[in-house]
Amino acid sequence: MMIVTTGNEINGYEIVEYLGVIRGVVVRSPSITQGIMGGLKQIVGGNIESYAQICEAGRQEAYVRMEDHAASVGADAVIGMRYDASGFAEGVTEVLAYGTAVKIQKV
Numbered sequence: 001m002m003i004v005t006t007g008n009e010i011n012g013y014e015i016v017e018y019l020g021v022i023r024g025v026v027v028r029s030p031s032i033t034q035g036i037m038g039g040l041k042q043i044v045g046g047n048i049e050s051y052a053q054i055c056e057a058g059r060q061e062a063y064v065r066m067e068d069h070a071a072s073v074g075a076d077a078v079i080g081m082r083y084d085a086s087g088f089a090e091g092v093t094e095v096l097a098y099g100t101a102v103k104i105q106k107v
Contacts, residue, residue: 024065075101
């Protein structure tokens with residue numbers, strides 16, 4: 001199991017090697033149904049649950065890709081993990097999960 005934290009330290013462990021920045025990138029757009037439901041919800045206002053589901057799925061997939069990238073460079077953990085998102089095109093969002101891959105040992 002990969003340890004992932006937004007902090008720069010891991011309690012009970014010493015960082016013995018920094019392996020570099022790792023990332024997971026996903027580009028998502030809503031399905032036709034999600035787009036229609038989201039568009040209707042925009043008219044009346046409030047939380048747009050179909051869009052929230054798209055965002056959460058994008059974050060989850062980016063996170064898994066980030067963990068896979070960390071494992072591919074031999075990391076035991078990821079520190080300083082963050083998410084970023086940006087509009088890529090009309091109705092298309094890029095989600096990025098990133099952090100620093102490290103080797104650790106129990107103290």
